[in-house]
Structures are given as C-alpha cells and as structure tokens.
Amino acid sequence: MHMLHQKIILLTGGAAGIGWACAQAYAANGATVCIADKQAISPAQMAVLGSGHLYLPCDVSKETAVKEAIAQVINTYGRLDAIHNNAGITHPSKPLHDTTDEEWDLLFQVNLKSILYTVRHGIQHLTKTKGCILNTSSMVGDIGQDNHAAYVATKGGVNALTKAMALDYAPLGIRVNAISPAAVKTEALDAWSKAQPGHAAIQQYLDHLHPLGKMPEGDVIADTAVFLLSHAARFITGCIMPVSGGAELGYRTIL
Numbered sequence: 001m002h003m004l005h006q007k008i009i010l011l012t013g014g015a016a017g018i019g020w021a022c023a024q025a026y027a028a029n030g031a032t033v034c035i036a037d038k039q040a041i042s043p044a045q046m047a048v049l050g051s052g053h054l055y056l057p058c059d060v061s062k063e064t065a066v067k068e069a070i071a072q073v074i075n076t077y078g079r080l081d082a083i084h085n086n087a088g089i090t091h092p093s094k095p096l097h098d099t100t101d102e103e104w105d106l107l108f109q110v111n112l113k114s115i116l117y118t119v120r121h122g123i124q125h126l127t128k129t130k131g132c133i134l135n136t137s138s139m140v141g142d143i144g145q146d147n148h149a150a151y152v153a154t155k156g157g158v159n160a161l162t163k164a165m166a167l168d169y170a171p172l173g174i175r176v177n178a179i180s181p182a183a184v185k186t187e188a189l190d191a192w193s194k195a196q197p198g199h200a201a202i203q204q205y206l207d208h209l210h211p212l213g214k215m216p217e218g219d220v221i222a223d224t225a226v227f228l229l230s231h232a233a234r235f236i237t238g239c240i241m242p243v244s245g246g247a248e249l250g251y252r253t254i255l
C-alpha cells in the first residue's frame, strides 16, 4: 500500500518550487492533495497530479482566505489528515536596520502567522483524524544567514513553534514536525541567482554548501515530507529534520 494511502493533505505554497515537488510526491504516494496557493495553477499543471486533487486560490497571510480554504477541503472530502505549512517568502535581502516595518510584517505574516491561521481553523479536523502537521523551515532558522535578518527570524520562529505545537498537540495524538533544507534549486532561486552580479560564483557556492553533493532539487525534501506525514514516522514529533546534505555540520576546506 502507498505510504499516504487516502490521506487528505492541505499543502500551502504548493504551486511551485519545493511545494510542487511535495504535491507530486504526495499524489504519487496515494494522497489527495489540496494546494492552497496565491499563485494560480493551470488545469494542465493540476492534471500532472492525476484526478481528484484540489487547487484552492488562497493568500495564507489572510485569515479569512485560510478559513475558507479549509472549509472547502472539509466540504469536498469530509476530513483532513495533514497540514503542510510550506508557503514562504525570502525577500528582501538586507540587514535588519534597512528592513522596513512593511517588509518585516509581510515576512512574519506569510512565513509564521499563516501557521497560526491554518492551525486555528484546522486543528478541530486534525483532532478527529489524529492527523499531523509539517512545517517547511530552513537551516538558517538554526544557524543564521547574512543579509536576511527578518527571514532568518521567521524560520527561527517556525522551529520554536514546531516544538511548542508538538507538545500542545501530542495529547491529541497529533504530530508536528519541520523540515529544514539548506539550499534547494527552484525556479525562484534560479531567477534570483541569475539576477546577481556574481551569478557563477553564487551557483558554485550553493553547490559547495552541501557536503553530500550539489544543490538538490525539491524531490529530496518531498521524500522526507512523505515519510514525516506517514505512519512510518508515527513516534516522531517536534523534530526539526535537516535535509541539507550535511550543510550545517561544520567548517570545511574549499579546494
């Protein structure tokens, strides 16, 4: 039997990048995927997942939109087995003193407060199914990153929140975990890197960052996400799982 047989999964930010890789892996593993994304998904793209999956236009920084998306999942399928909070933004690239109130607030609203919204409106449904929650964090929430202070703070918040939620919801039989990637090759990251003056050096740096090899694509994150949402991870909660090829392990010589 598939690892996610008949699971109904709400996945935020599933239209592109890591989220899209997760959507494909969830569908391939027998789940029904409900993608909540502010970016439109064409019927042709949804068809890649097979039939019976759902696209929900949704800006996760808006509580009413999240509430409506979850209501639509319940109206359509009658249950919810997992929430994967994946939607996130990284910009602006700047140190803290240059970060405006608007930039700070948007980063926190999309990357962190959206989790409050999905949980506030989803927990009653996860309680019925003894479901689980997965958050896409980042290695920089643990070890920092230059020029991205507000982004880093949101991911530190995601890590702390993951542990606190794991404790609060364990008595309900609901597991809460996070995945912590280093760099993952996505169209958005490619576009950003190509726009930088030192593009070739940036690519080399991103590849070198991972001792296990080059910068991966979203499939490595998706495979771990399938595991963490599955019965195989039934005794794992509060875990911030690095999927980083060892990027955070220590100083290395660059040859």
Ligand SMILES: NC(=O)c1ccc[n+]([C@@H]2O[C@H](COP(=O)([O-])OP(=O)(O)OC[C@H]3O[C@@H](n4cnc5c(N)ncnc54)[C@H](O)[C@@H]3O)[C@@H](O)[C@H]2O)c1
Binding pocket: 012, 013, 014, 015, 016, 017, 018, 019, 036, 037, 038, 039, 058, 059, 060, 061, 086, 087, 088, 089, 090, 110, 136, 137, 138, 139, 180, 181, 182, 183, 184, 185, 186, 187, 188, 189
């Ligand atoms: N790519 C990386 O190197 C990397 C590394 C570590 C962590 N992450 C994290 O992985 C997650 C996914 O990032 P990605 O690299 O795939 O990014 P991406 O830009 O390729 O995709 C992000 C998706 O989220 C959606 N989204 C953005 N804001 C939204 C909003 N307000 N409401 C609904 N949907 C919204 C976008 O439309 C898009 O589909 C993010 O949380 C990011 O912080 C990425």
